[in-house]
Amino acid sequence: MQNRTGTSLTLNFRLLLCIPIMALTGCSGMQSALNPAGAQAGRISGLWWLFFFVLTSVYVLVLIFTIAVFFRRHRSSLPLAPELPHPPRERRAQTIVGSAVGVTVIILFVFLFAEFATGHSLQEQPEPGALQIKVTGRQWWWEVQYQDPTPSRMVTTANEIHVPVGRSVQFQLQSPDVIHSFWAPNFHGKKDLIPGHPTTLTFKATTPGTFRGQCAEYCGFQHAHMRFVIVAESTNDFQTWLEQQRQPGREPGDETEKKGKEVFMSASCVMCHTIQGTPARATVGPDLTHLGSRPFLGAGTIPNNLGHLGGWVLDPQSIKPGVHMPQNNLSPGDLRALIAYLESLK
Amino acid sequence: MTARSVIDVSRLPSTEMDHRSPIWWGNNLLLVIETTMFGLIVAAYFYFRVVDFHQWPPPRSSHNPMMLVPNPALTIPTINLAILLLSCFPAYIVDRACFRKQSVVVTLNLLITIALGMICIGLRFLEFKSLQFRWDENAYSSVVWTILGIHLAHLITGTCENALMAAWALAKGLDAKHFRDIRITTLYWFWIAGIWVLLYVMIYWFPRW
Amino acid sequence: MKHAVLILASVLLVSCKREERGFRVSPPSANEAMQGLRISTLIPGPHGTNDPSKGNALELTGDRGTNQPVHNDYEENAYAMSEGSRLFENFNCVGCHSHGGGGMGPPLMDDKWIYGSNPEQIFATIEQGRPNGMPSFRGRIPDAQVWQLAAYVRSMSGLASKSAAPGREDHLSGKKPESSTKTQSPKDSATPKPR
């Protein structure tokens, strides 16, 4: 079962096995290494099933021998006299053990070659036309920046990545504070973001869908809530999304949204956040230009709707204790206006 | 255990001077531990050199005029190395005299070793300045100061141990057991001198090559 | 034996106060007394409608805060002061004060204080702003963060507890970290001539 061609062969085995596991873990296929949606994750998943079946059969064999001891037991309570060595039996045992070790060595070499083949295919350089995305891991959220030769067409967003299906994407990973680890299990393995060591990760989405990723290296209080959404979609869907993200922040429509913008500009929001097209340009916190279009708030912690946004703005510490966003005491009127304005930024 | 035959060991010697005594093994295991520690810190030194620095040692901007190539000075360190190697000779005499149990020769040469040891410690405090950097300026200065600092700790420990042995020899005289102990401390002193030769070459000459 | 236990208990109490990670703790109570008038017309970010002093003349007579000293217990809390040092950079205080050595703004790590070195005076300075370019951050920075900044500013000249002060930062080694700064006993000094 050479892993590159064998992926289809193991596919039906996998479905057979997946169903019981799926039942136990609910619909968590969105962030799972067993449900590949990218070329790289597919190869790794193929290698996984190769290892899984071979090692499970080895384990069953060892279990059989271990249980066999139960059947050869002697029920005498007093310690029996130790046996004298029995040369022919010893020699037979030596041949058995020797062959078992030989089989182990062969299996290990098969694994080693399978690993090197998969590993090498994962490392190959991306095609020249790869999409460049710079991902900066900060303490407890992801800053995502789509690179573009002309700086004005660059898109900065947070905790949300859209990738076109069928085109390889290269992520430039860096971290200004502590070690994080960028991991979208459905597409590729994880890569650590180490301060002082910028690195890259390349993968190509194959099946469209909405998936999840998470920081995999312990990075402080809210390491648990440092998640991001990764959406694989068709090329033109991706282009429309990117174009929409390039627009500056929508002007407030009605009166409350205008008041909301005023509140935003005069409260503490302006000290940390950016809304393109408005004087708010601070880069401490995430870019809120298209906050309304995002599915989640607080790096994948709570779904993005009016109620949650209000709770989040007033007291983020009760939702994500330790997060660097302070509590804000706003009057209810200001709060309602602010939220209306922020949700209007589609 | 109804044992019939017996091995009478009462006539065997009671202490041994060389590798047969357990203390010799204990001391050598300590030296293996310390050598591993120094080996790892040397590995860290080369790790910084290869991975993190383009110029080794890095230019020193906090000093004006700015020192582009702040190679460590050579005079005091070389003198210090010479004295440390010089102190190995009286230590060797002590070692041989212990076998012949000549306590006067042992005590005298031990005092010489201690004196030279104290000179080495004094020079080491001057040697820190020849590194051109404070310890908290960058990773290069941190690792170099740490190497000198840990070796200084060994110099002080070795000298104090020798002083303790000399005090015991002067106060209470030396029996076989204490001759063996003195052999152990001189062995430790040989190791301190030996390891410094390697570290000296690495710290003071490697940046120049 | 009893004294030993008492001393030990007090030491332990101090240590666990230093280590408190207060995420939702209410700041010291002095902030109502500190309202006073806004002295500087400079305000970070665009002018919002609800800034009372938008456009009106500069009142130099604003009080400099009540005279009885207020104890800012953030100065014994390591987490609060490390947040203070993070905010000191995020809110671009380094733009004028650099890392305490001063630049456009006066140095903060020396012993000369123009507007007073007590915690509530530093709080007032940040809240109300000061002439010659110190903006007023009232409404812009929540009070808890202003108190954290005040604690960090005091630790720059060694006035806060040394064991809780922030250690070396992962930046270029410009200056000694606050935990190793010698305590500079504060001295008042006149307002420098505007440059």
Add this chain to the structure above:
Amino acid sequence: MTRTSHLQIRDFKGDIPRADAEQLERVWSRPKGLLGWLVTTNHKDIGKRYIVTAFIFFLCGGLLAALMRLQLMKPENSFLGPDLYNQFFTVHGTTMMFLFAVPIMEGMGIYLVPLMLGTRNVPFPRMNTFGYYIYLLGGILLFVSLFLNVGPDAGWFAYVPLSGPHYSPGKRVDIWSQMITLTEIAALVGAVEIITAVFKHRAVGMSLNRIPMFVWAQVVTSFMVIFAMPSIMLASGVLAMDRLAHVNTHFFNPAEGGDALLYQHLFWFFGHPEVYIIFIPATGFVSTIVETFSRRKMFGYLGLVLSLVSTAFIGFGLWVHHMFATPVAELGQGFFTGASMLIAIPSGIQIFCWLTTLLTGKPQLKTPLLWVLGFIALFVLGGLTGIMLASVSLDLQVHDTFFVVAHFHYVLIGGAVFPLFGAFYYWFPKWTGRMLSEGLGKLNFWLFFIGFNLTFFPMHILGLHGMTRRIYTYVVESGWGNLNLLATIGAGVMALSVIVFLTNVFVSRKSGVIAGANPWGAPTLEWGTASPPPPYGFLYLPTVQSRDPLWSDKDSPVIVGLSNTKREVLNTTILDAMPEHRYELAIDSIWPFALALAAGGSFIGAVFNAWAIPIGAALSFLVLSLWFWRGNEPKFLLEGIQHTPSSPSHPSKRVLEETPA
């Protein structure tokens, strides 16, 4: 000096002078009362203390694990906040690795190796006592700081820059690094003791191919300790220097040339050998138990010894498999993949040899063997998931997830704690003179086995479904709730099983079946003396003519002629253990305890002020000189304390009530 190595044991003849048990008892037993407790240098006392103290830390670590499991029971749980949870998982990991696993394995070695070698004490008794007190100080430091909310919270391997001065304010990580220094000194002390004992103090006739498997495991582990511990002491010491006021070095400051990856290399160069330091003594327990309960000589003795040694060597060559996700060169990763798979071969050989011994012997399914069978079942599963982790591509998917958590619990609990429980049931009669009850033992095993699998097998699936390590909670949408609930229930069952074990110990200590010198009919020397063994160990030092002395040595001679007014043992040559010279051991002394306070105090002081190191060093050297000057004067202690030998009292009085006050 007569060269005696050419003589064969048969050439010695003579009759037995009447051995004076009371005189030996008086010379070798410790003074009475608390001072006696503090000054004892008897390896059996210190070994027991290590085991009891390490087991208490195991219970504390287990309690922390239970609290963590309660927090992870359901999504968005608010039982523990992030700060407390981070402290709990860090102290859980640190306790289990540094305060439980390594010390208890060394404690078993310190207690049993001298008995198995047929000698009376470890070569440097006072250093051994010092080692225990420094370890105890490290443990107390960690748990007192946890109760004061100063518990370390950067993970048991405290990666920089999170554990650095900029992102970990306060003294939490400093306490972690000083605690590491203290416990590692104790481990190094234990290692030096065991290596010197095995080289110099083996019973006459115990040549290299007659050393019991348990002793081989201990000496191989000790060599790994000697080469691995300096790496963690350097990494944590240098991290402490980065964090300490007035020192402020830049080892790990990316802006000034420092490097976070250097910390990872230094840590894992120690980290991986550490897990083998925990596993290899467990193979010693398994070999001993398998040989005794299958009633036949161990199959493939040479194979087992060579696989121990090769595991030790390869163990130092594969630390980068903990760093496959970091930007390390691909060629390097390939080398470490190869090494990580290579190490599966020696482990495989050991498993095959044990199974062959069992299947070709007459296995008696007593509790110790039951634990060994549980070990084989679980360790092999952990080893196989380990082979999966050895491959770079798979590791990129499962690194730092609950799949890894499941893997290392299978190899650490399955691989080390199961044999350890087996060893408790096996050597408890030797320690206390009474047997642990078989009924409770089997209940304890099956509860632990079921609870363990309930807890840790679902974690494999959670890991594959994206649940990462060290998260204090998870969102509802993740769908990990059911399996985590299952794991928490499993943890409850495991806790229940440990309670069953504790009742078994406390009940059997007083009213267990009286065990004679050799209740299991075991072949090794420690079963040749009484249980519990008297302070002097053996009335006559035994000699050995084969690998299983109590089974196949018919009339091997005994050693006489050692002085009975001094604590004297016999040194033997390294290769074929012929008598070489008599060696006087030091007597009990208060200075090890004093030095532990001085050295420990200086390290704890170094958490707060850098000057504590030079001042502490000077103080420690002063205590050391007093130790050297006054330590070996027999008059000091023997006159001072009214010296009455503790009567060879009822065996049950001895063991567990000596838990530290």
